[in-house]
Amino acid sequence: MKKHNFSAGPCILPQDVLKKASEAVLNFNGLDLSLIEISHRSKEFVEVMENARNLVKELLNVPNGYSVLFLQGGASLEFLMTAYNLLKVDGKAAYLDTGAWAAKALKEAKLLGEIDVVASSKDKTYNYIPKNYAIPADVDYFHCTSNNTIYGTQIKEFPKTDSLLVCDMSSDIFSKQIDVSKFDLIYAGAQKNMGPAGTTLVIVKDSILGKTGRKIPSMLDYQVHINKDSMFNTPPVFPVYVSMLTLQWLKDLGGVAAIEKINEEKAALLYAEIDRNPLFKGFAEVEDRSLMNVTFNLTNEEDKEAFDKIWNAAGISGIKGHRSVGGYRASIYNAMPIESIQVLVNAMQQLEK
Template sequence: MKKHNFSAGPCILPQEVLKKAADAVLNFNNLNLSLIEISHRSKDFVDVMENARSLVKELLNLPEGYSVLFLQGGASLEFLMTPYNLLKVNGKAGYMNTGTWSTAAIKEAKMMGEINVFASSEDKGFNYIPKNYTVPTDVDYIHCTSNNTIYGTQLKTFPKTDSLLVCDMSSDIFSRQLDFTQFDLIYAGAQKNMGPAGTTLVVVKDEILGKTGRTIPSMLDYQVHIKKDSMYNTPAVFPVYVSMLTLQWLKDLGGISAIEKINEEKAALLYAEIDRNPHFVGYAAKEDRSLMNVTFNLTNESDKEAFDKIWNEAGISGIKGHRSVGGYRASMYNALPLESVKVLIKAMQQLEK
């Protein structure tokens, strides 16, 4: 029996994508060669890369003037690449701190220059999104994290700024409709809504680059990667291919508008059960709850053994909460079927009985 996979990342992918990827590992494009054996410079793989980049632009509805890159190093390397490429020598940047990953981004950026943390929810264990903050105007860029995987919060609105706007969208990219042109730089690890771990999506407005006055090492320079079509070094062939398949799956489903409706339905069902069932309590502030990562705790820890037995026997996987929050976390990325959410709700109701 296939498990109900609520893992936070690497996470669930569509079954049809996994089957196509498995076939390609054995025999890609009827070449009688594996996808992971062929040259990344062959026409067969160059077509994959071009198609993947084209699908990103189409799904995000981006105009000309943006470049799409598939890089490596995860979002964690982007924490450093962002200031390298956007923070001027002797410049400043403004950061929102809404969780573990934005904390890590701030740490890396501080190595490059002056950082103004203008909004933070650390005072309450990152269980809410800061409001009524003042966005600094004397900065080269503003950085935010759209969805906080560990704490289960999500930005519903983004900072208004005349500076550049940067967003780490690792855990909710392609999950909801936004005006993606409000961002000058978006980055996201693939392993939530797009593919397996190993590649990182970067979407950057071309005109903002090359203005820092600093010398950037080649591997950290977006302009170098743009010029070489994401092939300055050998790309992560398999993750890029699976990302392309997943993006095509999403397009065939009806795009972001279609998946957003499904994601809203899944989240509404599970949050309704958390709020109704006296054995559970949500972790994140209600107005800031994430559609992707639902964090919740038991009202009585003595129920833990019984509940763990119930969800294990139901074939549920990956709902153990992150060590910094405890409790449970149900990650409901694009490929998670509604049926899996209903199985989890049934397990919660079984504990109540």
Template structure:
């Protein structure tokens, strides 16, 4: 039976990408050597790294003055790394608290300076995006998380500040067209929408670096990684390669504009069923609903055993909600086909008939 993988991450990837990646592990580029055993300094892998970075710039329409890095440590390391590079000695940063990941990010920043949480939706279990907040003028940067995987909320409009703007875009990068000139630093773990776990994409405006006035440990210094073309240390060879394949797949599909249209169609199909079916209720505020992570609950939790049996029988995997929210979460990243969304909708409608 075909499996329909709604896992929140590591994410679903295109089948053709998985096949290409599997072949490369056995025999990369006809070298009769595995991708994961060749030197990262070889011309073959340097070409992979250059292609991956070039595809990021092309797909996101990045202007001159922005650099692309493939690093390690996930968004979790970026929580600290971004603060190290951008918060000045005795400095201050502002954070929007919209979920578990932004909470972890501001916790790391507090190790280096003063952190002002200017808005939070914690009091309602992060089921909405705060609005109408004031942004201080005496900050080094403002940090926010564009899409909140656990709670199913997503920024539709971004904060505007004269300070640096930093965005954790781990779970919705490459999913919609954006003007990246509004950001000074963007980072994203690959494992949501770009590739396997193990590499982190960083997009940084070159001119903002080297101004913190602090000594930065080498592995946390963006400038050192830029100077070494993402190879200050041995890079995560396999995740970078699979990310390159996924980005090429996206380009061949028509780029971010094309995938945004498909993502909107997928989300509309599933949200329409949640709103129509009296046995379900959406978790996130309607105006803040994510196109990537659809969170919903049963109107009667006592019926959960029946619904769980139905979706399991349909070959659906990974839709149990996060423990902090409960209910269900369907993660519908770029590679999720609309046919799988329809299978879930059919299961929801079958559930309605059986109850």
């Protein structure tokens, strides 16, 4: 039976990418050596790293003056690296609290300085994005999380600020068009839309670095990684390679503009059923609904056993909601085909019947 993978991450990847990646593990580029056993200093892997970085620049129209890095540690390490590299000694930063990951980011930053939480949606279990908040003029940077995987909310319009703008785009990077020039630092774990867990994409404006007045450990210093072309230490060769393949797949599909249109169609199909079907209700506020993570609950919890049997029988996987929200979460990242969305819609309609 075909599986329909709605996992929140590590998540679905294109089948063509998985096939090419598996072949490379056995025999990479006809070398009769595995991708994961060749030197990361070899010209073959240096070419992989360069291709991956260039695809990021091309797909997101990254302006001159920005560096693209593939690092390790996930977004969780970026929570700390952001503060180390941008928060001045005795400085202050502003954070928008829109979910569990945003809260973890500000927790790490508090280790290094004063943090001003400008707004929070914790009062309603993070089911909306705060609006009309003020960002203080005296902060070193403002940090936000573009898409909240657990709660199914997404920032539709980013605030204007005179301070540096930092964004964790782990779960919606490459899913829609963005103007990179409006941001000073973007970071994203690979395991949602780009590749397997193990590498983290960082896009940083070069001119903002080296101004904190603090000593930064080498592994946490963006400038060190820029100087070494993402190879200060042995890079995660397999995740970088699979990310390169996924970015090439996206380019061949027509790029970010093309996938954005597809993603809008997929989300519209599923949200329409949630709103139409009296047995279901959406969790997130309508205006803040995510195009990547669709969160919903049953109107009557007594239907849970019956619905779980239906979607399991249909080959659906990974739609159980996060424990803090309950219900269901359908993660519909770039590689999720619309046919799988229809299978879930059919399951919801079967429960209704």
